Structures are given as C-alpha cells and as structure tokens.
Amino acid sequence: MTPTATGFAPTTTPLHTHTGPAIEITGRMGPRYDEILTPEAVAFLAELHHRFSGRRHDRLADRMRTRYEIGNGRDPKFRDDTAHIREDAEWQVAGAGPGLEDRRVEITGPTDPKMTINALNSGAKVWLADQEDATSPTWKNVIEGQLSLFDAIRGRLTFTSPASETAPGKEYRVTAERTPTIVMRPRGWHLVEKHIRYTDRAGRDFAASGSLVDFGLYFFHNAKQLIANGRGPYFYIAKLESSEEARLWDEIFTFSEEYVGIPHGTIRATVLIETLPAAFEMEEILFELRDHIAGLNAGRWDYIFSMIKNYRGRGARFVLPDRSQVTMTVPFMRAYTELLVKTCHKRGAFAIGGMSAFIPNRRDPEVTERAFEKVAADKKREAGDGFDGTWVAHPDLIPVAQAEFDAVLGDRPNQVDRQRPEVDVQAEQLLDVHIGLPITAEGVHGNVSVAVRYIEAWLRGLGAVAIDNLMEDAATAEISRSQVWQWIHQDRETEDGTRITREYVEGLLARVLGEVDRFEGDRFDDAAEVFREVALRDEFPAFLTLTAYAKHLVDAD
Incomplete structure (x- = not known):
C-alpha cells in the first residue's frame, strides 16, 4: 500500500x-x-x-x-x-x-x-x-x-x-x-x-x-x-x-x-x-x-x-x-x-x-x-x-x-x-568578466570529458564523483556544458585557430567515448545523448539535471 x-x-x-x-x-x-x-x-x-x-x-x-x-x-x-x-x-x-x-x-x-x-x-x-x-x-x-x-x-x-x-x-x-x-x-x-x-x-x-x-x-x-x-x-x-x-x-x-x-x-x-x-x-x-x-x-x-x-x-x-x-x-x-x-x-x-x-x-x-x-x-x-x-x-x-x-x-x-x-x-x-586568456583545445576537450564522465555516473545514481583527482558534483558539469554551448553559439576559436562548432565537439565526444573505460551496465551512451541535448542544441536548458532527470534517470530495482 x-x-x-x-x-x-x-x-x-x-x-x-x-x-x-x-x-x-x-x-x-x-x-x-x-x-x-x-x-x-x-x-x-x-x-x-x-x-x-x-x-x-x-x-x-x-x-x-x-x-x-x-x-x-x-x-x-x-x-x-x-x-x-x-x-x-x-x-x-x-x-x-x-x-x-x-x-x-x-x-x-x-x-x-x-x-x-x-x-x-x-x-x-x-x-x-x-x-x-x-x-x-x-x-x-x-x-x-x-x-x-x-x-x-x-x-x-x-x-x-x-x-x-x-x-x-x-x-x-x-x-x-x-x-x-x-x-x-x-x-x-x-x-x-x-x-x-x-x-x-x-x-x-x-x-x-x-x-x-x-x-x-x-x-x-x-x-x-x-x-x-x-x-x-x-x-x-x-x-x-x-x-x-x-x-x-x-x-x-x-x-x-x-x-x-x-x-x-x-x-x-x-x-x-x-x-x-x-x-x-x-x-x-x-x-x-x-x-x-x-x-x-x-x-x-x-x-x-x-x-x-x-x-x-x-x-x-x-x-x-x-x-x-x-x-x-x-x-x-x-x-x-x-x-x-x-x-x-x-x-x-x-x-x-x-x-x-x-x-x-x-x-x-x-x-x-x-x-x-x-x-x-x-x-x-x-x-x-x-x-x-x-x-x-x-x-x-x-x-x-x-x-x-x-x-x-x-x-x-x-x-x-x-x-x-x-x-x-x-x-x-560584478559584471567584469574580462580575463584576457584564450580558449585552448585542451580546455574544450576537458569540458566534454568531465561533463560526460560526470553525467554517466549521475545516471547510475552517483552525485559526488572522483574525476581527475577532484571530487566533482553537478556544478562542474554545468559549467562545462554551458561553456561548450556558449563557445559554439559565439563562434569562438581555440588558441590554434580551430573554430568550435557542433561538428568539432561531436568529434571530441566520440574521442571521449573512446577514451573511457567501458563496463557492463555503464551509461556512457545515455550520458553522451544528455550532453548533446544540453550543449549542442539550439535551446539552452536552464539545468542539465532537469533534462537528465526527466528523460534518463531510472531507478535500479
């Protein structure tokens, strides 16, 4: 009951x-x-x-x-x-x-x-x-x-x-x-x-x-x-x-x-x-x-x-x-x-x-x-x-x-x-965001990697996740996917002159999926789909957790 x-x-x-x-x-x-x-x-x-x-x-x-x-x-x-x-x-x-x-x-x-x-x-x-x-x-x-x-x-x-x-x-x-x-x-x-x-x-x-x-x-x-x-x-x-x-x-x-x-x-x-x-x-x-x-x-x-x-x-x-x-x-x-x-x-x-x-x-x-x-x-x-x-x-x-x-x-x-x-x-x-430093290829890759790895763990029910010697929570994934969205929509380039486009980020996403250690029951494919929804589409969801919770977070029996 x-x-x-x-x-x-x-x-x-x-x-x-x-x-x-x-x-x-x-x-x-x-x-x-x-x-x-x-x-x-x-x-x-x-x-x-x-x-x-x-x-x-x-x-x-x-x-x-x-x-x-x-x-x-x-x-x-x-x-x-x-x-x-x-x-x-x-x-x-x-x-x-x-x-x-x-x-x-x-x-x-x-x-x-x-x-x-x-x-x-x-x-x-x-x-x-x-x-x-x-x-x-x-x-x-x-x-x-x-x-x-x-x-x-x-x-x-x-x-x-x-x-x-x-x-x-x-x-x-x-x-x-x-x-x-x-x-x-x-x-x-x-x-x-x-x-x-x-x-x-x-x-x-x-x-x-x-x-x-x-x-x-x-x-x-x-x-x-x-x-x-x-x-x-x-x-x-x-x-x-x-x-x-x-x-x-x-x-x-x-x-x-x-x-x-x-x-x-x-x-x-x-x-x-x-x-x-x-x-x-x-x-x-x-x-x-x-x-x-x-x-x-x-x-x-x-x-x-x-x-x-x-x-x-x-x-x-x-x-x-x-x-x-x-x-x-x-x-x-x-x-x-x-x-x-x-x-x-x-x-x-x-x-x-x-x-x-x-x-x-x-x-x-x-x-x-x-x-x-x-x-x-x-x-x-x-x-x-x-x-x-x-x-x-x-x-x-x-x-x-x-x-x-x-x-x-x-x-x-x-x-x-x-x-x-x-x-x-x-x-x-409070609005002075001038820093004067470039966007690097390593920075874009890092954002994709951290976001996907965090989202994958989150979909398995883990909210505090050890990634690259840091204990990460949802805020890091939010910064990472938001920066990628903004870089694409503001037509930014990396330090070496490479335009940050959806296609470029899709290539990085494929690279990240090839770099991670896959295991039975992992959620990396779902995590990649969430990342696409919150970072690569025209719309900008206010919180990635809203998208992930509504569509992808499923309780295990």
Whole structure:
C-alpha cells in the first residue's frame, strides 16, 4: 500500500485544517521507507504543497523573466525599490544557532550511510549533508539519504561494506566524540520529485517539489531530536535568485516551526549566493530571512555557471576562457566574494567560503603536495579576506584548511565582528568578466570529458564523483556544458585557430567515448545523448539535471 495524505497531521499547535489537496507516493517502497514516509510526515508534505507550491511556480516564472531581460541587454543592478533596506544600518540577522558558532571548516558530501559516517568522523566543524548537487536524486538516494540522517541524528547509524571472495564486509560506525553540526541542503526550487504526486484543490496533478520533499521530511522527523541533541534544524538553501525567493523560504520556516510546535527562529539557514541575480540582492536576502538566517556562502562553481547562463548570448566580451582559468582572483569573482564578506559582517551574519575539492593521490605524493599548497593558498586568501569558514570535499583537506583559519582566528570562533569599510563594489565590477586568456583545445576537450564522465555516473545514481583527482558534483558539469554551448553559439576559436562548432565537439565526444573505460551496465551512451541535448542544441536548458532527470534517470530495482 502506498501512503497518501490529506489535510493535517496532529500537532501541538492548533491550526486551520482543509480538505482536498493530497500527496500520493508512487515510488517503490523499500526496507524501512515507511519510517520516513509515515502518514503524519506525508500529511505535512501535503500541507507544505498546499500553502507554498503555487508561489514556487511564481518564483520560477520570475527567474525566466530575469534571464530573458538579461539576455536582451538589461544588466542586473542593485534594486531601487529595496534601497531603504540597504541604507538602514540598524537591523541584524539572527546569526548562529547552537553548534554553529565556529564554522571554520565545513565538509560537504552526499547522505548515503558510508559518506554520512565518514563526514561525522571527519573532525570538521560542520557537515553539509547534501541532497542537492552531490546527490543523484534517484528515489533510493532520496529516501535512504533521509534514513541515514534519521539514524545518525539518533546515534545509531552503522554501515557494513559488501563482503568479497577474499574478505568479509567491514563495519563502519560513528566513533568521534564530537561530531560536526549537520546542515542539510535540500534540492533547489527548480527540481521536482517525480515519485511523489501532489493533487491540489482543483484536482490538478503535479510532481512534488524536490525542495519541499527534502526539507519537509528532514524537518518533520528530526527537528525536535536535533534540539534535544543541543543543535537545531539547520539548512543550506541553494540557487536562490531573489529576495522574494528568500521570503518564501522564511514563510515556510515560520509555518513549519508553528506546525511542530517549536519556537519561532529555531531554524537557521545559510543561503548559497551562487547565482548572478542573488549577488545583487545579498542584503535583501538577509533581511527577508533575518529571523532564521545564520549566513551566506560563496558557491563559486555554480556562480560561474550562472554568469555563463545569463550572458551566454550577449556577445564575445562575455565569453570566458578555459574553466581552469576562471579562478577566484579574476575581476568578477573577486568583486563578488569581497561584497559577500562585507555584507554578511555588516548584518551579523557568517560568511562561508568556497569549495576545495582535491582528492589526495596516494600513488603520487608530488601531485598531492602541490595540490595541498594550492588549497592552503586559497584558504589563506579566504581567511585574510574575512571569511568565517570554508568548504572542503575530503577529510584530508581539513587540517590544511583549518591551519589557515586558525592562523587568522586564533581562539576566536569567527570574525563576524570584522567589518570591511574599504570594500565598495559597484554593479559593473560584478559584471567584469574580462580575463584576457584564450580558449585552448585542451580546455574544450576537458569540458566534454568531465561533463560526460560526470553525467554517466549521475545516471547510475552517483552525485559526488572522483574525476581527475577532484571530487566533482553537478556544478562542474554545468559549467562545462554551458561553456561548450556558449563557445559554439559565439563562434569562438581555440588558441590554434580551430573554430568550435557542433561538428568539432561531436568529434571530441566520440574521442571521449573512446577514451573511457567501458563496463557492463555503464551509461556512457545515455550520458553522451544528455550532453548533446544540453550543449549542442539550439535551446539552452536552464539545468542539465532537469533534462537528465526527466528523460534518463531510472531507478535500479
């Protein structure tokens, strides 16, 4: 029997009830799925969708209008209608909740049992439990990720690796005395959950919102237990594009707190500033979420993707060179991060830096040493700029990153009190993409190779993928395919004078398929088709994951 729900679950706070809207679970029910998809939890999802799904669609329509306007020559700017918010020096945000006072090193990763245990044993201050870009949203990953978190929060998560012919399975468990504070990242507003259907009062049937499903199930089951553990229900909010989207999340938080009977402001969010429109509304986003927000994060890979996406048709001056050359020190990235730190500290919020995704290569110590030097330099720059913490993707990077933040912070948990009055970022600086470096044949090939290899793994249910000594997630594939699309449509050439055409890229695609190690059950042919759909056609899909999820992502039995 599949769970369904209408109306409200019982709650300690009396709320108005209604009839009509319903949630239906159409996905296969696996072991223990009923512990997550309880009637009460499903009823909560129904109520979230009844109250907020229509406004989600409105905000997605706003995004389309913004992209259309930028594409037609209207650059984003700091808003005149919200100037009073930026000019009011008095208001401050809620700031850190319990367990979030010191965030100097945060580890990121998906929520499968083994990765959950590794993260909780890592020694990081915070774990970004990622149901978004580091998770391929198969039904199994979505629900079993919730189970991993459910068990971990209650101190009972274990994992046994499969046994082989020569060795028994190995058991993994959480052994750290102090585990990182969990900050869970639900899927962005654009993604749906096709295994859950929502029927509104008018009888219209929709796929459920991935955001509301991920947030709702985690919050409903774990909020009170997290509070009892001395922490709280904390969330990373991805891919926001406006303060109106932030206001929607704030109202969801307020409603949810009331629904389960916990104090207003218990939820803490950290918003990733990883879209170009959001960079122009940082203060407004903080203001709308001021009762619930702890800080902002510089989501740098998605930010580069957003820049390409919005300016992909605006001419040669908005074309970026090889992905490897778009570093944090190029003009538009430098302006964006400087503004983020100043804005956060002005309002009492944490500023969290970007990802270092290197995976130590134990067979090549020299490669690892050089990479560690680059990571240390990156984290030294962030700590010196005023960031309060940073991200890493591998436990071995934690000491490297922490040493640089320790050198600046000392015994202080953060440097929120450090203001940046010398920073004065203008709109044109956020749009200064001039780098002055060429596109190389190696860069084009690298983009095709990384995108295809990542998409192939994603279609098999892997969202965090080791590629060329880096832990990659969907953002890298998005940058890679977007650059290829833009180079083709802007009639660009490589450094040696070769035009980047569809035919040229098709040749590279064939080359990549010949270079990879094929295996039984691989999805490389499907990955190549997804790549063609998102990089080689006239249309530009807003997210490759939308195309891949709708047409190609199939749960294995």
